Amino acid sequence: MRYGLSTTFALALVASAFATPSQPSPRQTNPFTTTPITDFDEPWSLAFLPDNRILVTEKRGQLRLVDPTTKAKGTITGVPSVAYGGQGGFGDVALHPNFAENNLVYISYAESGTGGAGAAVARAKLVLNTSGGGALQGLEVIWRQSQKVSATGHYSHRILFDGNSTMWISSGERQAFDPAQAMTSNLGKILRLNDDGTVPAGNPFTGTPGSQVWALGVRNPLGIAFDEQGRLWEVEMGPMGGDEINLIEKGANYGWPIVSQGDHYDGKAIPRHSTRPEFAAPKAWWTPVISPSSLIIYKGSLFSSWKGNAIISSLGALGLVRVEISGTTAREVQRISLGKRTRCVREGPDGALWVLEDGAGGRLLKLTPR
Ligand SMILES: [Ca+2]
Numbered sequence: 198m199r200y201g202l203s204t205t206f207a208l209a210l211v212a213s214a215f216a217t218p219s220q221p222s223p224r225q226t227n228p229f230t231t232t233p234i235t236d237f238d239e240p241w242s243l244a245f246l247p248d249n250r251i252l253v254t255e256k257r258g259q260l261r262l263v264d265p266t267t268k269a270k271g272t273i274t275g276v277p278s279v280a281y282g283g284q285g286g287f288g289d290v291a292l293h294p295n296f297a298e299n300n301l302v303y304i305s306y307a308e309s310g311t312g313g314a315g316a317a318v319a320r321a322k323l324v325l326n327t328s329g330g331g332a333l334q335g336l337e338v339i340w341r342q343s344q345k346v347s348a349t350g351h352y353s354h355r356i357l358f359d360g361n362s363t364m365w366i367s368s369g370e371r372q373a374f375d376p377a378q379a380m381t382s383n384l385g386k387i388l389r390l391n392d393d394g395t396v397p398a399g400n401p402f403t404g405t406p407g408s409q410v411w412a413l414g415v416r417n418p419l420g421i422a423f424d425e426q427g428r429l430w431e432v433e434m435g436p437m438g439g440d441e442i443n444l445i446e447k448g449a450n451y452g453w454p455i456v457s458q459g460d461h462y463d464g465k466a467i468p469r470h471s472t473r474p475e476f477a478a479p480k481a482w483w484t485p486v487i488s489p490s491s492l493i494i495y496k497g498s499l500f501s502s503w504k505g506n507a508i509i510s511s512l513g514a515l516g517l518v519r520v521e522i523s524g525t526t527a528r529e530v531q532r533i534s535l536g537k538r539t540r541c542v543r544e545g546p547d548g549a550l551w552v553l554e555d556g557a558g559g560r561l562l563k564l565t566p567r
Pocket residue numbers: 414441451452453456457477478479
């Protein structure tokens with residue numbers, strides 16, 4: 198397997214003293230003690246409540262509440278109906294940064310409509326009951342992809358809050374290619390919005406929906422995360438080859454579908470990032486692909502030497518890929534097989550890693566140091 202870096206970075210490495218990682222990181226002993234909690238029907242994402250219970254989305258449209266201590270699994274009612282099929286269905290779940298005061302939960306999902314389907318983000322108040330479940334109340338849709346299309350892939354629809362309660366959404370290009378470069382569309386973009394879906398001051402573009410856009414030219418961005426310095430990182434699935442980790446900067450264009458480190462599935466070549474320096478090149482890229490499904494930047498102390506590293510859940514690598522971030526550079530340092538396609542990785546309140554396996558019967562795993 199080959200492991201690639203951006204041309205700019207690779208050239209810089211030629212003149213530097215440390216080695217270019219031309220191979221994937223060697224297989225190492227699994228560093229984890231793995232505790233399976235329970236299983237789900239096609240789980241997609243998870244979020245911790247302040248009481249350490251965990252909300253888990255299931256792609257067909259269920260929202261579950263799990264107590265990791267008792268392993269009891271309840272249901273949250275009031276979830277909107279979702280357009281299940283292909284990559285579509287129930288997607289992400291995130292708590293408002295002030296959840297302890299406002300009980301607001303944010304969800305993303307694929308919805309049907311004129312022209313096909315598109316991602317939507319809604320928020321609602323989470324009201325818990327005493328029997329291990331609860332309900333979403335006052336649900337309100339606060340954002341939608343600007344057009345619905347018949348394809349069933351590349352919704353992406355990850356939701357992330359920063360410390361100012363600003364909401365970030367990764368909006369995939371829905372297999373429609375050109376909208377990723379068009380300001381008349383919010384497909385293929387990284388978006389920055391207020392917590393009610395309105396447009397905040399300070400975004401780099403104007404118009405509707407262009408004013409939502411923070412960065413453009415992304416393909417299927419399934420992971421977004423901030424590092425300790427407040428920099429935003431993104432992972433996206435490339436086409437045939439060329440999965441990417443990008444440092445997302447205000448107003449930058451990441452090149453899709455004009456440039457890529459991979460080619461079209463029919464074999465048609467796509468020019469590489471090196472041919473068009475006006476587009477921001479990935480900080481690291483993968484061919485063959487790892488199929489990155491989510492991203493965190495580790496901030497805990499349980500895995501003390503991993504602080505500041507990117508941890509990517511990977512469908513293709515059947516586990517986790519650890520990427521060392523140093524300033525604005527990134528390189529893979531470890532690939533940890535868990536034996537299953539992994540859909541989501543999150544850091545728990547105690548610094549443990551929590552992983553959702555992909556597909557029917559996908560388990561929630563707690564990973565602690567061996
Ligand atoms: Ca790119």
